[in-house]
Amino acid sequence: MKDRRLSIRTHGRTGNMEEKLLELTHVSKRFPVGKGKSIDAVKDVSFAVKSGESLGIVGESGCGKSTIARMITGLTEVSSGVISLEGKVISGLDRRRQREVYRHIQMVFQDPYSAISPRMSIGTFLEEGLVHFGIMDRKKAGKEAENLLKLVDLDPALAERLPHQLSGGQLQRVVIARAISIHPKLVILDEATSALDVSVQKQILELLVRLQKEFSLTYLFIGHDLAVVRSITKQICVMQEGRIVETLNSEFLTRDAAHPYTKQLLASVFSVRE
Amino acid sequence: MKKYIIGRILFVIPIMLVLSFFTFSLSYLSPSDPVTLKYERMGAVPDKEQVEKLKEEMGLNDPLLVQYGSWLGRVLHGDLGESYYYGTTVWQQITKRVPNTLILTAATLLLTILLAVPLGVLCAVCQNRWVDYLLRFISFFGVSMPSFWVGMLLMYAFGVKLKLLPIMGSGDLKHLILPAVTLAFWMTSIYVRRVRGSMLEEMNQDYLTGGLALGYTKAHIIWTQVLPNSLLSVITMFGMSIGSLLGGATIVETIFEWQGVGKMAVEAISIKDFPIIQGYVLWMAIIYVTINLLVDLSYQILDPRIRLGGKNA
Numbered sequence: 001m002k003d004r005r006l007s008i009r010t011h012g013r014t015g016n017m018e019e020k021l022l023e024l025t026h027v028s029k030r031f032p033v034g035k036g037k038s039i040d041a042v043k044d045v046s047f048a049v050k051s052g053e054s055l056g057i058v059g060e061s062g063c064g065k066s067t068i069a070r071m072i073t074g075l076t077e078v079s080s081g082v083i084s085l086e087g088k089v090i091s092g093l094d095r096r097r098q099r100e101v102y103r104h105i106q107m108v109f110q111d112p113y114s115a116i117s118p119r120m121s122i123g124t125f126l127e128e129g130l131v132h133f134g135i136m137d138r139k140k141a142g143k144e145a146e147n148l149l150k151l152v153d154l155d156p157a158l159a160e161r162l163p164h165q166l167s168g169g170q171l172q173r174v175v176i177a178r179a180i181s182i183h184p185k186l187v188i189l190d191e192a193t194s195a196l197d198v199s200v201q202k203q204i205l206e207l208l209v210r211l212q213k214e215f216s217l218t219y220l221f222i223g224h225d226l227a228v229v230r231s232i233t234k235q236i237c238v239m240q241e242g243r244i245v246e247t248l249n250s251e252f253l254t255r256d257a258a259h260p261y262t263k264q265l266l267a268s269v270f271s272v273r274e
Numbered sequence: 275m276k277k278y279i280i281g282r283i284l285f286v287i288p289i290m291l292v293l294s295f296f297t298f299s300l301s302y303l304s305p306s307d308p309v310t311l312k313y314e315r316m317g318a319v320p321d322k323e324q325v326e327k328l329k330e331e332m333g334l335n336d337p338l339l340v341q342y343g344s345w346l347g348r349v350l351h352g353d354l355g356e357s358y359y360y361g362t363t364v365w366q367q368i369t370k371r372v373p374n375t376l377i378l379t380a381a382t383l384l385l386t387i388l389l390a391v392p393l394g395v396l397c398a399v400c401q402n403r404w405v406d407y408l409l410r411f412i413s414f415f416g417v418s419m420p421s422f423w424v425g426m427l428l429m430y431a432f433g434v435k436l437k438l439l440p441i442m443g444s445g446d447l448k449h450l451i452l453p454a455v456t457l458a459f460w461m462t463s464i465y466v467r468r469v470r471g472s473m474l475e476e477m478n479q480d481y482l483t484g485g486l487a488l489g490y491t492k493a494h495i496i497w498t499q500v501l502p503n504s505l506l507s508v509i510t511m512f513g514m515s516i517g518s519l520l521g522g523a524t525i526v527e528t529i530f531e532w533q534g535v536g537k538m539a540v541e542a543i544s545i546k547d548f549p550i551i552q553g554y555v556l557w558m559a560i561i562y563v564t565i566n567l568l569v570d571l572s573y574q575i576l577d578p579r580i581r582l583g584g585k586n587a
């Protein structure tokens with residue numbers, strides 16, 4: 001399965017490794033909050049993610065990170081601007097066409113316990129996408145669920161379990177496994193490691209890096225911890241109050257940071273760690 | 275699981291003993307004694323000596339625990355004594371009333387479930403749209419209007435003006451409609467809000483978003499996952515409501531002259547018919563203990579998170 005997928009991907013990309021997978025151009029979001037008032041959650045944001053790479057978004061709570069993620073997945077409509085996937089516009093689609101786009105974009109959230117219905121077994125959870133998109137029948141999907149568990153270093157026997165019988169770290173692996181089960185083009189990770197304790201966080205990050213290499217996945221990694229985001233992404237957009245104030249190469253973060261807000265973020269992280 | 279159920283049922287025994295003791299002491303603590311009361315009811319002036327003799331015979335002068343023991347023995351045989359007022363045994367009176375209360379309860383619950391669940395879901399799905407506002411507005415009234423007021427309005431509209439339904443009495447379907455609707459209006463108002471609230475909470479969970487991203491329709495996820503999960507948190511409250519209905523909706527039963535246990539209790543209290551009151555209190559105790567047990571058991575069955583043997587339970 002891995003090899004076939006890999007070959008398809010590289011074939012599709014031959015000659016143009018610099019192809020933009022996801023692109024946001026002048027995207028804004030305004031939420032009405034009653035009595036003619038409104039909140040500008042996202043203001044004129046533009047960025048692009050290349051296929052097989054990963055982009056980070058950092059910023060403090062409420063700066064609009066999740067809103068961006070929700071707009072990309074089509075859960076929230078854009079107020080203005082355009083979002084496109086592989087050059088095709090995916091913002092402002094009708095519901096039916098939106099659903100076709102969904103399968104190419106999968107999300108991993110902060111709280112894994114909230115990502116699985118409490119009465120659904122791990123196995124069923126992993127099979128859902130495969131079966132629903134007609135990739136395979138239930139029986140094969142059951143087998144595939146076990147492979148997926150192995151892929152994220154979990155015991156295949158966990159397929160029988162219910163979510164509350166797994167630890168947060170184990171469950172987050174399960175959620176990641178499902179996200180990649182249907183071979184999405186883009187995986188959005190919204191604070192995917194924030195709820196885990198530091199050692200587990202590190203393991204999950206390592207897993208993500210490994211999976212990215214193995215399947216040449218494209219990540220949009222959202223977080224508030226610069227050190228974490230830097231460890232998994234090439235480029236980082238720093239957001240403040242709905243705007244991207246600076247886009248930096250994660251390797252030269254400390255060297256290139258110019259915006260006072262970025263410096264402030266850096267100081268808060270690295271004064272302790274470096 | 276079996277062990278748990280047996281354990282739970284055994285646990286009920288001490289609870290019932292304590293409750294029955296309190297029930298018993300009700301009459302022990304009453305200002306007058308049954309013998310005197312009986313004489314008074316017959317309109318006779320009690321003769322002091324006669325009263326003493328009878329009290330001695332009935333064991334009313336024995337120590338508290340001895341009296342409790344023999345009382346409990348009788349109760350276990352279904353002998354709850356005789357009503358001062360109805361001229362029947364307490365057992366006869368209760369077995370006559372309970373079916374009526376059961377019917378009223380069942381009808382109310384059925385209406386409530388049929389209305390509150392779909393309307394609650396509708397509110398949640400259409401959050402902050404006009405349907406939601408309208409239903410919340412109505413349910414606000416339903417919760418805050420006293421049930422005798424609603425009952426009287428219904429009586430006036432359907433009984434007096436339209437002459438469609440009988441105003442009071444009990445037994446058949448025709449008589450059942452108005453009291454059941456009155457109670458269901460109140461209960462539905464509570465549960466529409468409750469269902470809406472827990473639906474919204476559940477819809478905030480990421481698995482809804484995750485399911486959408488896998489191409490499932492919102493309706494499908496709501497129907498198969500969100501609704502069952504959110505009803506789970508409504509069960510406890512629903513159990514308590516069933517309990518209070520089975521205890522007799524005193525006000526509604528009284529205004530509609532529905533011959534249930536609630537009406538019986540009101541009458542018994544107003545004329546200090548202690549044996550009946552005791553019977554009623556025991557009935558309530560049995561109801562609440564049973565309902566609690568059933569709610570716990572249903573959780574065990576429906577919610578895997580607290581199912582026994584669960585790792586992180």
Ligand SMILES: Nc1ncnc2c1ncn2[C@@H]1O[C@H](COP(=O)(O)OP(=O)(O)OP(=O)(O)O)[C@@H](O)[C@H]1O
Nearest residue numbers: 031033039041060061062063064065066067068224
């Ligand atoms: N549906 C909505 N209606 C109104 N305001 C909203 C809505 N969703 C988000 N907002 C507002 O938009 C702003 C950005 O929210 P968002 O969830 O994107 O922040 P975030 O960067 O993800 O924060 P966090 O790090 O806490 O997750 C906040 O001020 C929030 O209150």
Ligand SMILES: [Mg+2]
Nearest residue numbers: 065066067190
């Ligand atoms: Mg967020």
